[in-house]
Amino acid sequence: MTQSPPSSADRSALRASCGDCFALCCTAFGFQRSSDFPIDKPAGTPCRNLADDFSCTIHQALRPRGFTGCTTFDCFGAGQYVSQVLFDGTSWVDEPDSKPEMFRAFAVARQLHEMLWYLAEAVSRSTTLGSAEVPTVLRVRIQQILDGELADVLAVDVESLRSEVRSVLIDVSAEARGGYPAAGDAVGDLHPSADLAGCDLRARSLAGADLRGAVLIAADLRGCDLSGVDLLGADLRDARLGGADLSNALFLTQPQVNAAQGxxxxxxxxxxDRPSHWSLP
Known part of the structure; x- marks a missing residue:
């Protein structure tokens, strides 16, 4: 038996609202010149394309201008949480001394919100009350941190918490994939962390496969049924997803979708959401 993916109501607060954010992703994080960015930008400095109202002056032309990395990023709602909740709507421009803590809080909150995204799905995928208990408890713990003070967020041991969440997700994945033919296929190239870059997988039976952490860069998945496929942390950059069914894939995120070709x-x-840069058939 397969489970339905979580409803939008479960994760509605974990979606980015850029208009309520002080452009934290454009300031807090740095990047180096690469295929994703045409320039170097040190962490903690505003992007040269940032306007005074925290909007992007080249938002409609990010990809043609070489800022592909900007179009694949997602903060899982951490930006507006830090801007409006932790810092009460006062920006780093209005209070320059707040920048170090605000940017640190954003880096932590982004990871906590991502964990909540996964755990919401873990609860939904659990087939029994017992199996849903552990991800539910973890969700409550993380939410309590986020409901606390700035100091509580900055004090989080993110790596330890992430390790706990990862263990839960692995257990839930095994349970959710149990009814699929490929669930036990760890032989050959269908396994966690598999290097499937550039592979043509259209003729493979993938449903239920554990591709957690797999490299699927430019893999051809057109028309594939990815029901029950664990894609936790899988690299989907330029993966060809035309006609593929990911509606019941496990632990898929917006950044992964944004990085793929559909x-x-x-x-x-x-x-x-369907990325605006995806081509029409």
Whole structure:
């Protein structure tokens, strides 16, 4: 038996609202010149394309201008949380001394919000009350941190918490994939952390496969049924997803979708948006 993916109501607060954020992703994080960015930008400095109102002056032309990395990033709602909740709507421009703590808080909160995204799905995928208890308890713990003070967020041991969440997700994945033919296929190239870059997987039976952490860069997945496929942390950059069904894939995120190549016939979970840069069939 397969479970339905979580409803939008479960994760509605974990979606970015850029208009309520002080452009934290454009300031707090740095990047180096690469295929994703045409320039170097040190962490803690505003992007040269940032306007005074925290909007992007080249938002409609990010990809043509070489800022592909900007179009794949997602903060899982951490930006507006830090801007409006932790710092009460007072920006780093109005209070320059707040920059170090605000940017540190954003880096932590982004990871906590991402964990909440996964755990919401873990609860939904659990087949029994017992198996849902552990991810539920973890969700409550993380939410309590986020409901606390700035000091509580900055004091989090992110790596330890992430390790706990990862263990839960692995257990839930095994349970959710149990009814699929490929669930036990760890032989050959269908396994966690597999290097499948550039592979043509269209003729493979993938449903239920554990591709957690797999490298699927430029892999051809057109028309594939990815139901029950664990994609936790999988690298989907330029993966060809035209006509693929990801509606019931496990632990898929917006950044992964944004980094892939899909079209109007690609089927996505209800929680995820179809990227504007995806081509039409």
């Amino acid at each position: 079209d109007a016939s690609t089927v996505l979970p209800d929680d995820l």
